[in-house]
Amino acid sequence: MASKSVVLEATEIRLAIELIGLGARLQMLEAETGLSRERLVRLYKEIKGVSPPKGMLPFSVDWFMTWLPNIHASLFYNIYRFLERETPETGVRALMGAYRLYLEHVESGQEPLLSFTRAWILVRFFDGGMLQLSQCQKCRGHFVARAYEPQANFVCAICRPPPRACQGRAVQSFVQPRTAGLRPEPVASMA
Amino acid sequence: MNGGENLLAEVREVNLSYLLLAQRMLNEDYATAVFRLGFSKEVADIVRRLTLSQTVKLASSTSLLCRFRFDEGALLTALSQDALGGVLQQAHTTLLLASQPVEQIG
Numbered sequence: 331m332a333s334k335s336v337v338l339e340a341t342e343i344r345l346a347i348e349l350i351g352l353g354a355r356l357q358m359l360e361a362e363t364g365l366s367r368e369r370l371v372r373l374y375k376e377i378k379g380v381s382p383p384k385g386m387l388p389f390s391v392d393w394f395m396t397w398l399p400n401i402h403a404s405l406f407y408n409i410y411r412f413l414e415r416e417t418p419e420t421g422v423r424a425l426m427g428a429y430r431l432y433l434e435h436v437e438s439g440q441e442p443l444l445s446f447t448r449a450w451i452l453v454r455f456f457d458g459g460m461l462q463l464s465q466c467q468k469c470r471g472h473f474v475a476r477a478y479e480p481q482a483n484f485v486c487a488i489c490r491p492p493p494r495a496c497q498g499r500a501v502q503s504f505v506q507p508r509t510a511g512l513r514p515e516p517v518a519s520m521a
Numbered sequence: 522m523n524g525g526e527n528l529l530a531e532v533r534e535v536n537l538s539y540l541l542l543a544q545r546m547l548n549e550d551y552a553t554a555v556f557r558l559g560f561s562k563e564v565a566d567i568v569r570r571l572t573l574s575q576t577v578k579l580a581s582s583t584s585l586l587c588r589f590r591f592d593e594g595a596l597l598t599a600l601s602q603d604a605l606g607g608v609l610q611q612a613h614t615t616l617l618l619a620s621q622p623v624e625q626i627g
Contacts, residue, residue: 402612405615408619413552413555416556416562417551417552417556418562427556430553431615469613470620471616471620488613501608504609506608
């Protein structure tokens, strides 16, 4: 790595800082930047003040199939797909842009149900052909589903919530509508 | 005061506000703006490059320049029905708009 371009490295560090700010785990940083693990750990500590969490990533398709996570994941992935398709942003840039747009739907100060690293894994699952988007027969929206699942009578998690869907959890996980035309009150700055 | 004239003036005003807002959004954060506006790349680039006089000229139309983005009955029905007391509505709206075709030329 001795002859690495300084400019390139600066760009990668900037990218890593942005990714860490959004909540990226170490594995994601390693995959998306060309920086060494050691440097990334140092960078992480410097920004977050703590060591990066150890352990495996939440690597399961099942999580995306449960009711509320499915809605969050579908919202994020639709935005991501739009950015990939219609704008010059691609790859990790589209991922960051889409995640920021997704965060607008999460109450500020709340931990987003779909973490940034999970969003990244979601995109990788799609790239790997493990997931597909199924179209809801009622609202015509596209929702995350297992690959090769029959789509004929698919109805989404919003149009047909499970009988014991917890409204309270749904309320907490999404920002509540503000009346159009009214500016939100200034919120105290978040840590 | 002529009510009809007033309405037309308001249409022009909305047109101008719309174009100016779109331009500001596109200059600030291009990709996010394209998403919020539902533009295609071509439309976005043309709107962004309009000169002030072109913008004003375009805005002086007495027809609205911005279009209603839900052009399917099913979509609108889904959104206006309250699932779970409407707590998911905002997310649902964004999700549906994201999978809609964008404003195209030609």
